Amino acid sequence: MPDDDRPHTDWQPGTRALPSFHGLAAAFRAGKDSPRDLLERCIATIEAREPEIGAFVVYDFDRARTAADAATARWRDGTPLSAIDGLPIGLKDVISTEDLPTGRGSEIFAGRPPERDAAVAWALRQGGAVIVGKTVTTEFAIGRIGRTRNPLDPRRTPGTSSSGSAAAVGAGMLPVALGSQLISSVMRPASYCGHVGVMPSYGVIRMDGMxxxxxxxxxxxxxxxxxxxxxxxxxxxxxxxxxxxxxRGLHGPAEPPAPAKPRRLARLYEPDWQHTDADCRAALEDALKSLCATGVEIVEPEDDPVLRRLEAACATSEATIMALVTNEMRWPFLDYDAKGFRFGLRLGPLMEKARAATMEDYHDALGARDELRARFDAAARTYDGFIGLSASSVAAIGLDNMGRPGATAPATCAGLPALTLPVLAAHGMPLGLQLVGAAHGEASLFAHAAWVGWTLLEGGSPAR
Amino acid sequence: MPDDDRPHTDWQPGTRALPSFHGLAAAFRAGKDSPRDLLERCIATIEAREPEIGAFVVYDFDRARTAADAATARWRDGTPLSAIDGLPIGLKDVISTEDLPTGRGSEIFAGRPPERDAAVAWALRQGGAVIVGKTVTTEFAIGRIGRTRNPLDPRRTPGTSSSGSAAAVGAGMLPVALGSQLISSVMRPASYCGHVGVMPSYGVIRMDGMxxxxxxxxxxxxxxxxxxxxxxxxxxxxxxxxxxxxxRGLHGPAEPPAPAKPRRLARLYEPDWQHTDADCRAALEDALKSLCATGVEIVEPEDDPVLRRLEAACATSEATIMALVTNEMRWPFLDYDAKGFRFGLRLGPLMEKARAATMEDYHDALGARDELRARFDAAARTYDGFIGLSASSVAAIGLDNMGRPGATAPATCAGLPALTLPVLAAHGMPLGLQLVGAAHGEASLFAHAAWVGWTLLEGGSPAR
Incomplete structure (x- = not known):
């Protein structure tokens, strides 16, 4: 290994940059802690680390302090607006906000005045959350890469496209940040930065204003x-x-689901597995062995024709997504293009494809997605979920080396809920364990993930 | 009948305010007519009738003339951009345009600067269509009613919510105008104003910017x-x-489908049939008899349990749509409301319901729609389509008397393609004949409608 590839950190599974916000509720209520105090801890970390990491496009501490003070008073009065009242949160800069500009990583939008809140920004404020700032995104969450650095090793990428959100949470600047995922843009950066990344079932949260x-x-x-x-x-x-x-919306209880042991999981060989090196493979295999040792059955595709057919459909999932992209981006991007707006490196070639895209191509891509969904649904009748890596490798060195996005393409294309757990390590860096659930099976997925995380990190099982 | 209820017109089926634009293509190519000449004929009618009718919020004849001149040159060069190059068209004022303001019938949006083109406005320009102006809509296409008058009898409503688009086409000011339909907002005003109104299958045209x-x-x-x-x-x-x-998009050939005789149609008793008077009922029954006389089989619900079950599901379709509305309007209308924006008469009560709406209500409404779709799909296996009235009556006297919207609620709720043909009359006013097709069956629906229209108007059949 060349000298400058040596790890700068020796990241360990179980490392948490910040405690759970949810766990602070009792202290907020009792007046032993407060949203304002939490915000000040976040601001101190932002001020210490932001100059090196560059997670934010813009932040507004004054507004955040005002919002946090209001939340502090509500918790002490026993009248929080919601479970997330006072939560300091960062928003990927594709999410429109009425009090901060929204650049979408693009020169077209840079410097425009704030717009109406996106549906999610409005919903956060309804619940009392404290929007601290907007985080770096690639151009329109698909193009040119920003300059954000991985908080665990500043030579490395934090992953794309939700780069700033991942870096902010990975550095402990914020307990929560929102991202968006088209192929891998939440789960891969969460894998690279060593925290939990979740993509719910397609459609459970409104995207207007994004x-x-x-x-x-x-x-x-x-x-x-x-x-x-x-x-x-x-x-x-x-x-x-x-x-x-x-x-349909997200179904499940107000309290986070308690850990539950999965009975049988299907091994998901993500399309980029061939590019996964021996150390990363070994990290996964060790984890799977630990799970098997507790009695969880983990089935390989070679042992079940249903899984072999699923794997074949997964192989083309990234191409299917890109065919959907080049059709759906026709509006408004062909209009932007005709108006002479300039795009960065990755969007140019996509525009060429958008120009050539036909409705028949689009119907083919929708058909391929329908088939992928049907194969996942068929497998979900027999398995409690799917398990594999969230990325083909740890974060690469070089901010422009964003890594391969294929690992999460099957679940994203099919619209299934998926998450990455920071429970594996290789090369001194985190590597995410991917769990995929059945469509609208968020409650089970979270329960299984809680059990898997506990089992791998604590070596025991809360469900035994 | 009181004196002022007497008809001002004696409208006859077959009356056309303007010839088909599609039929002018050969003359455009040959230089015997031109988009500019057509536009001037439209402008002359607008100038003559608009002061009384009030179909437009805004128009811009200068821009339209420039666009029409460019289209004229392209047709004469044999290089039209599309089949609609040079088409003078009006857009319901919920459709954003970059060169004209978009008021959405609301004080909130009145006077705002033009915005980015909606997807449909952009697509029209791509094809060379000439956007003449923006037409009157009720508030957000659901609330307070505008002051547009029915071009056939100015004492009467033109129907809502696409009031201005219906009046403009009904008066011969424009050959085509776009509307939008949530329950009946295209087909009912088209029925009232005596022209063709079409609602394609849900989803075939992108709604961004509306x-x-x-x-x-x-x-x-x-x-x-x-x-x-x-x-x-x-x-x-x-x-x-x-x-x-x-x-999926609209499937079918570039040329309008040729007339084709339907084999078997199901009689659709729309939910408001109980409010339909004897004259209107007789107009429909006469038409159905004429169709039966040509050998088309028309089956009554009492003769087929599949249709009886469908009718039961149709009865609640308007309520299902309103449950979807009160959930989906939560964003951004609750935000508008919190900011102190004021709404007209109909939106206020809807906001109260929106505030109380829960995700569980929403899932129930989606379930009701799924069931309605399933019942239509089951019937579509046996029938070539569904036939009934497009509205429970002719246009009422009084601009605030918008009439009942229930007749078209079943097809709209289910997302099936439907259209209204101006082939019936009662009380000296037009009454639309509704035809509903199978999901994504636009090509068959148009072919059957062409045959039905020809048969009823000409007394013959082009397919025989």
């Missing part, structure tokens, strides 16, 4: 240090912003 | 004097703007 390039496939997702914080945020967003019109 | 109160159910639709103009416009919009992301 202007995704591919509205049929893009998801709002969360970066958090804990599963329970992801649960309370996603559930609040789904119930307050509502689902994407015509889709 | 901000519907209920995105899961709202449709772009057309007001036209002929079926062929509706076909070329809808097909162009679907292929250029694209479908709603995740949905």
């Amino acid at each position: 202007e995704p390039v591919c509205p049929s496939t893009d998801h709002v997702g969360t970066h958090t240090t804990t599963l329970e914080d992801a649960w309370i945020v996603l559930r609040h967003l789904s119930r307050t912003a509502g689902p994407i019109p015509g889709w | 901000e519907p109160v209920c995105p899961s159910t709202d449709h772009v639709g057309t007001h036209t004097t002929t079926l062929e103009d509706a076909w070329i416009v809808l097909r162009h919009l679907s292929r250029t703007a694209g479908p709603i992301p995740g949905w």
Whole structure:
């Protein structure tokens, strides 16, 4: 290994940059801690680390302090607006806000005045959350890469496209940040930065005001240090912003699901597995062995034709998403293009494809997605979920080396809920364990993930 | 009948305010007519009739003339951009345009500067269509009623919410105008004003930039004097703007489908049939008898349990739509409300319901829609389509008397393609004949409608 590839950290599974926000509620109520105090701890970390990491496009501590003070008073009065009242949160800069500009990583939008709150921003404020700032995104969450650094090793990428949200949570600047995922844009950066990343089922949270390039496939997702914080945020967003019109919302209890042992999991060999090195493979295999040792059955595709057929469909999932992208981006990107707006490196070639895209191509891609969903649904009748890596490797050295996005493409394309747990390490860096659930099976997925995380980190099982 | 209820007109089926735009293509190519000449004829009618009718919020003849001149040159060069190059068109004022303000019938939006083109406005320009102006809508296409008058009898309503688009086409000011339909907002005003109104299958045309109160159910639709103009416009919009992301586009040939005789139609008793008077009922019954005389089988619900079950599901379709509305309008209307924006009469009570709406209510409404769709799908296996009235009555006297919207609620709720033909009359006013097709069966629906229209108007059949 060349000298400058040596790890700068020796990250260990179980490392948490911040405690759970959900766990602070009792202290808030008792007056032993407060949203304002929590915010000040976050601001101290931001001031210490932001100059090196560059997670934010813009922040506004004054507004955040005012909002945190109001939340502090509500908790002490016993009248919090919601489970996330006072939560300091960062928003990927594709999410429109009425009090901060929204640049979408693009020169077209840079410097525009603030707009109407996106549905999720409005829903956060309804619940009392404290929007601290907007975090760096690639251009329109798909193009040119920003300059954010990985908080665990500043030579490395934090992952894309929710780079700033991942870096902010990974550095402990914030307990929660929102991202969006079209292929891997929440789970891969969460894997690279060593925290929990969750993408719920497609449609459970309204996307208005986010202007995704591919509205049929893009998801709002969360970066958090804990599963329970992801649960309370996603559930609040789904119930307050509502689902994407015509889709169903997130189903489950107000309290984060208690750990539950999965019976049988299907091994998911993500499409980029061939690029996964021996150390990363070994980290996963060790974890799977530990789970098997507790009695969880983990089935390989070679042992079940249903899984072999699923794996074949997964192989083309990234290509299917890109075919959907090049059709759905026609509006408004062909209009932007005709007006002479300039795009960064990755968007140019996509525009060429958008120009050539036909409705027949689009119907083919929708058909491929329908088939992938059907194969996942068939497997979900026999398995409690799917398990694999969240990324083909740890974060690479070089801010432009964003890594391969294929590991999470199957679940994203199919619109299934998926999450990454920071329970594996390789090369001194974190590597995410991916768990995928059945469509709208968030409650079971969270319960299984809590059990798996506990089992791998504590070496025991809360359910035994 | 009291004196002032006497008809001012004696409207006759077959009356066309303007010839088909599609039929002018050969003359455009040959230089015997031109988009500019057509536009001037439209402008002359607008100048003559607009002061009385009030169909427009705003128009811009200078811009329209420039666009029409460019189209004129392209047709004469043999290089039209599309089948709708040079088409003078009006847009319901919920459709954002970059060169004209978009008021959405609301004091909140009145006077705002123009915005980015909605997907359909952009697609129209891509095809060379000439956007003449923006037409009157009720508040957000659901609330307070505008002051537009019915061009056939100015004492009467033109119908809502696409009031201005219906009046403009009914008066011959424009050959085509776009509307939108949540329950009946294209087909009912088209029925009242005596022209063709079409609502395609849900999802075949992208709605971005229209901000519907209920995105899961709202449709772009057309007001036209002929079926062929509706076909070329809808097909162009679907292929250029694209479908709603995740949905399939309009399937069918470039040329309007040739007339084809339906084999078997199911009689659709719309939920408001009980309010339909004897004259209107007789107009429909006479038409059905004429169709039966040509050998078309028309089956009554009492003769088929599949249709009886469908009818039961149709009875609650309007209530289902309103439950979807009160959930989906939560964002952004609760935000508008919190900011102190004031709404007109109908929106206030809806806001109260929106405030009380829960995710569980929403899931119930989606379930009711799924059941309605399933019952239509079951019937579509046996029937070529469904036939009934497009409205429970002719246009009422009094601009605030918008009439009952229930007749078109079943097809709109289920997302099936439907259209109204101006082939019936009662009380000296037009009454629309409703035809509903199977999901994504636009090509068959248009072919059957062309045959039905020809048969009823000409007394013969082009397919025999």
